[in-house]
Amino acid sequence: MPDTQPDQPAGPTPALPTIGILGAGKVGTVLSRLLLAAGHPVLISGSGDPAKIALIIDVLAPGAVPMTSEEVAREADIVILALPLGKYRTIPADALAGKLVIDAMNYWWEIDGHRADLSDPRTSTSELIQSFLPASRVVKAFNHMGYHDLDEGPRPEGAPGRKAIGIAGDDAPDLAAAAALVNAAGFDPVPVGTLRDSILLEPGSELFGANLPAEGVQDAAARFPETERGREVAAARADEDAA
Amino acid sequence: MPTTPIEFGLNSFGDVPTDGSRTLSDAETVRLVVDEAKQAEAVGLDVFSLGEHYREGYVDSATPVLLAGIATATERIGLGTAVTVLSTNDPVRLYNEFSTLDALSNGRAQLVLGRASQTQSFPLFGYNLEDYETLFEEKLDLFMKLQREMPVTWEGTVRAPLVEQTLHPTMRPGGIPTWIGVGGSPNSVIRAARYGLPLMLAIIGGEPHRFAGHVDLYHRALDQFGLPRQPVGQHALGLIADTDEEAAETWWRSWEPLVTQMGRERGFYPPTRERYELELGTGALFVGSPETVAQKIVRMTQELQISRFDLKYDIGGLPVDARARTIELFGTKVAPRVRELLAAEGDEAHHDDHDSHDLYRIGSTHA
Ligand SMILES: NC(=O)c1ccc[n+]([C@@H]2O[C@H](COP(=O)([O-])OP(=O)(O)OC[C@H]3O[C@@H](n4cnc5c(N)ncnc54)[C@H](OP(=O)(O)O)[C@@H]3O)[C@@H](O)[C@H]2O)c1
Numbered sequence A: 001m002p003d004t005q006p007d008q009p010a011g012p013t014p015a016l017p018t019i020g021i022l023g024a025g026k027v028g029t030v031l032s033r034l035l036l037a038a039g040h041p042v043l044i045s046g047s048g049d050p051a052k053i054a055l056i057i058d059v060l061a062p063g064a065v066p067m068t069s070e071e072v073a074r075e076a077d078i079v080i081l082a083l084p085l086g087k088y089r090t091i092p093a094d095a096l097a098g099k100l101v102i103d104a105m106n107y108w109w110e111i112d113g114h115r116a117d118l119s120d121p122r123t124s125t126s127e128l129i130q131s132f133l134p135a136s137r138v139v140k141a142f143n144h145m146g147y148h149d150l151d152e153g154p155r156p157e158g159a160p161g162r163k164a165i166g167i168a169g170d171d172a173p174d175l176a177a178a179a180a181l182v183n184a185a186g187f188d189p190v191p192v193g194t195l196r197d198s199i200l201l202e203p204g205s206e207l208f209g210a211n212l213p214a215e216g217v218q219d220a221a222a223r224f225p226e227t228e229r230g231r232e233v234a235a236a237r238a239d240e241d242a243a
Numbered sequence B: 001m002p003t004t005p006i007e008f009g010l011n012s013f014g015d016v017p018t019d020g021s022r023t024l025s026d027a028e029t030v031r032l033v034v035d036e037a038k039q040a041e042a043v044g045l046d047v048f049s050l051g052e053h054y055r056e057g058y059v060d061s062a063t064p065v066l067l068a069g070i071a072t073a074t075e076r077i078g079l080g081t082a083v084t085v086l087s088t089n090d091p092v093r094l095y096n097e098f099s100t101l102d103a104l105s106n107g108r109a110q111l112v113l114g115r116a117s118q119t120q121s122f123p124l125f126g127y128n129l130e131d132y133e134t135l136f137e138e139k140l141d142l143f144m145k146l147q148r149e150m151p152v153t154w155e156g157t158v159r160a161p162l163v164e165q166t167l168h169p170t171m172r173p174g175g176i177p178t179w180i181g182v183g184g185s186p187n188s189v190i191r192a193a194r195y196g197l198p199l200m201l202a203i204i205g206g207e208p209h210r211f212a213g214h215v216d217l218y219h220r221a222l223d224q225f226g227l228p229r230q231p232v233g234q235h236a237l238g239l240i241a242d243t244d245e246e247a248a249e250t251w252w253r254s255w256e257p258l259v260t261q262m263g264r265e266r267g268f269y270p271p272t273r274e275r276y277e278l279e280l281g282t283g284a285l286f287v288g289s290p291e292t293v294a295q296k297i298v299r300m301t302q303e304l305q306i307s308r309f310d311l312k313y314d315i316g317g318l319p320v321d322a323r324a325r326t327i328e329l330f331g332t333k334v335a336p337r338v339r340e341l342l343a344a345e346g347d348e349a350h351h352d353d354h355d356s357h358d359l360y361r362i363g364s365t366h367a
Helices: A026-037 A051-060 A069-075 A085-090 A125-132 A147-152 A172-185 A197-201 A214-226 A228-242 B026-042 B063-073 B091-104 B129-148 B186-194 B208-224 B244-266 B273-281 B290-303 B320-348
Strands: A019-022 A042-045 A078-081 A100-103 A137-140 A164-168 A188-193 B007-012 B047-050 B078-081 B111-114 B152-154 B162-165 B178-182 B199-202 B232-240 B285-288 B308-312
Touching (some): A019 A069, A026 A051, A026 A172, A042 A051, A042 A069, A051 B186, A085 A125, A100 A172, A125 A137, A147 B208, A164 A172, A164 A197, A164 A214, A172 A188, A188 A197, A188 A214, A214 A228, B026 B047, B026 B063, B047 B063, B091 B129, B111 B199, B129 B178, B178 B186, B186 B199, B199 B208, B208 B232, B232 B244, B244 B273, B273 B285, B285 B290, B290 B320, B308 B320
Parallel strands (some): A019 A078, A078 A100, A100 A137, A164 A188, B007 B047, B007 B308, B047 B078, B078 B111, B111 B178, B232 B285
């Protein structure tokens, strides 16, 4: 890619990282639109042949490039997981080695079926993804807001009433990169803890489904230990530590 | 230029209502639904459709049986579903039921096939939720073959194969109107287009104009498959009362506990009053006075190019008279008012090229 001249008029900034999105469904297409609008190149895949999603992308996220998941994983700088959680074992782990991976997935039994491995209060599902992708760095983001709120909610930075998205991860630079993406998409990023803590962004927790400004997200995250779900998680984890 | 005609449907899941302080029994609710369908016909609505649920508070589980009852109690109104959970039905059985319904009602049967928002039928009939896609895809293939090209020879993984099979009573040529219900997944939109079937958008939350992109996707997919344009419809929830305030309060009393319960089952938090007000204003709920609801439907014809609008008027615990009033006002006030507004719009406007609409709003939400 040619270097951008410093005095060039504003346009798409080639310096922005290329975003890969695995999953071309409701969330994948909305996130593509938001990140394209912010100037990021976007690569996207469904479960199979890119030709199958070509029209979907052309209409719902024009500008994104349909590829196979393997290609998306290899060629993108940052990869967002927007496929059904139950299918996580089909994620091309090797191609993601060394990359920042943003986990937007949730356990949704109506899609994934009833699965004990995805609903164990001792482990957040993002921890599960991290252990499946040992050579990648996983941060949780974009999972708790419904896709229609994601679609309708973006505002420029500093706009009154801007909605927030909670993010969770173990590493400061990675959290910062995820925060920059959330901001680019049009939301205030709110760090709520480590990957282990990301269970407070999952279904069953107060923040799941939340479409709130930053203070609201911060307050709900702070309240988590006192909630029924928070106590259930703490108890399960204490048992595990004792065992 | 002539305006697109619009059809109005009434949808019921057989939600059990209240009467004063009393909750109706299941059997009373079954009979009430038949009466409401008769009322829908009397006030001039075009279609009456029933869902398919398997849980407390809903009596629509035997959809075709209930529709058959309605068929013999009415003369003109279309009889449909909203939606039939194809994945856990046997397409052969479904064909038999709906060809019988169509015969019984003198050609008034129709269907919407979809996923439905409830999943109880999967464990109940021994299916796995994970197999949803395969079940739907294979069964749709078979069901459309049965309707379009009997005798049918078919083989798949989800039921016994068929060899040169003909079913009776035989449906009218080409089958009955069969819609695909979608809830936002772009893949389902493409599937409807692939079969050349009309598209029913189930919009139960958020701003409906989000679906404008899906409508465009649908039209372009039909073009790509070389198939003619098909109608687009919208299924929405709502209540019509004499004033906006009365409608908003009555609906809230039933909607709030329902959504709270759904949230408990799926793991999201209860709806706030603020969220509710947004749904009433620019969102997906059609709750208000006849004028408010009519104006909102007219907006949908512009934003989503719909030529059919279905209102789900029952919601658990709603008083029977609020339901009756909704049906009455929908038929006698809202439907004629929408037609009047559309006719006035058609007289003024000269959007002469219907096909050249832009991807309005899509991609432009980010200021
Ligand atoms: N819906 C929401 O409001 C929401 C909000 C936040 C987060 N989420 C989470 O985001 C994820 C996607 O949800 P959704 O609602 O967008 O679902 P969706 O509309 O069903 O889309 C899922 C997409 O994932 C693709 N996919 C399946 N297996 C894949 C694989 N192995 N590699 C790449 N892509 C694959 C599917 O492609 P095929 O059709 O080809 O299989 C489809 O394009 C889920 O984990 C969900 O919990 C959802």
